[in-house]
Amino acid sequence: xxxxxxxxxxxxxxxxxxxxxxxxxxxxxxxxxxxxxxxxxxxxxxxxxxxxxxxxxxxxxxxxxxxxxxxxxxxxxxxxxxxxxxxxxxxxxxxxxxxxxxxxxxxxxxxxxxxxxxxxxxxxxxxxxxxxxxxxxxxxxxxxxxxxxxxxxxxxxxxxxxxxxxxxxxxxxxxxxxxxxxxxxxxxxxxxxxxxxxxxxxxxxxxxxxxxxxxxxxxxxxxxxxxxxxx
Numbered sequence: 001x002x003x004x005x006x007x008x009x010x011x012x013x014x015x016x017x018x019x020x021x022x023x024x025x026x027x028x029x030x031x032x033x034x035x036x037x038x039x040x041x042x043x044x045x046x047x048x049x050x051x052x053x054x055x056x057x058x059x060x061x062x063x064x065x066x067x068x069x070x071x072x073x074x075x076x077x078x079x080x081x082x083x084x085x086x087x088x089x090x091x092x093x094x095x096x097x098x099x100x101x102x103x104x105x106x107x108x109x110x111x112x113x114x115x116x117x118x119x120x121x122x123x124x125x126x127x128x129x130x131x132x133x134x135x136x137x138x139x140x141x142x143x144x145x146x147x148x149x150x151x152x153x154x155x156x157x158x159x160x161x162x163x164x165x166x167x168x169x170x171x172x173x174x175x176x177x178x179x180x181x182x183x184x185x186x187x188x189x190x191x192x193x194x195x196x197x198x199x200x201x202x203x204x205x206x207x208x209x210x211x212x213x214x215x216x217x218x219x220x221x222x223x224x225x226x227x228x229x230x231x
Contacts, residue, residue, distance in 0.1 A: 075155065077127070079164040082106060082118040086126050093129055093147045095210040105131060105145075115141075115168045119148075119161050127152050128161045132168055132177075140176040140227070141169035162195055166230055175231045180205065180223035189224060197226040 082090075084106060090099055108114045113135050119128035130146035143165050148157050166177050180203060181188045189199075206220040 075152070075157075076122055077119050077157065077160065078122075079117055079119050079160065081109060082116045082126065082129055086118055086124075089125050090129060092149050093126075096214075097208070097210040097216075102129075115165070117161065117164055117168070119157055119164070128157045130161050130165060132165045134172065134174075137178060139174060140178045141165070141172065141174055143177060143179040158191075159195065166228070170230055175229060176227055177230055178225065178227045180225050182221045182223055184221070189226070192226050195228070197228045199224050199226050201225040 082102065082105075084103065087099055087102055090102065093099060093102075102116070105114060105116045109116045113133070115132045115134075117130055117132075118126040120126050127149040128147060131144050132141040133144060134141055136142040143162065146158065146161060146165075148155075148161070169177050177197075179192065179197065181192060183202070201224075203223050203225055204220065205223050206218055208216040209219045210216055
């Protein structure tokens with residue numbers, strides 16, 4: 001489960017977001033309570049994630065606390081399961097094909113095969129999404145399709161998403177989280193390493209990428225497989 005190169009407009013970060021203090025106030029349901037506040041991916045293959053690639057890997061603010069206090073915005077976020085009603089608000093997460101396929105992931109979540117999370121604003125609008133697949137490797141939850149809204153990157157929301165996913169894995173009685181990151185994306189790998197993930201192998205991954213005209217092409221990439229012990 002690696003993911004395709006980002007869209008060019010996804011490179012922008014939100015300069016007013018600040019994680020140096022408590023400008024991001026994150027709350028979650030009991031099973032999703034995160035230990036840290038606080039990356040991104042367009043859809044794609046089963047293992048691929050690229051949080052840092054689109055600027056979401058910055059746990060510390062690029063601005064000073066004074067600048068952030070003057071220009072910052074405070075985010076009160078909650079983490080819950082993604083629902084069908086959320087999909088019209090998820091066009092930022094990837095191509096129309098990807099958003100359509102999220103319906104299938106929601107059905108898989110209902111069947112217990114995966115968890116698919118949404119980090120939401122107080123009015124319930126998703127600003128980050130991501131899945132945990134429990135069918136990839138026995139005894140582990142595999143994080144994939146992690147994404148943060150392009151207007152809210154570099155705010156630490158990705159870290160909140162990862163921590164919440166890890167808590168879901170623990171809730172299932174599992175002690176290992178896994179993910180894949182493209183070898184051409186060292187920034188994303190560095191982010192996962194900061195979050196405690198370590199490489200354990202390599203895997204060729206591929207998936208269909210949808211162009212703006214709706215045509216599909218096959219994308220292939222080599223991914224580094226990473227894992228984290230959650231005990």
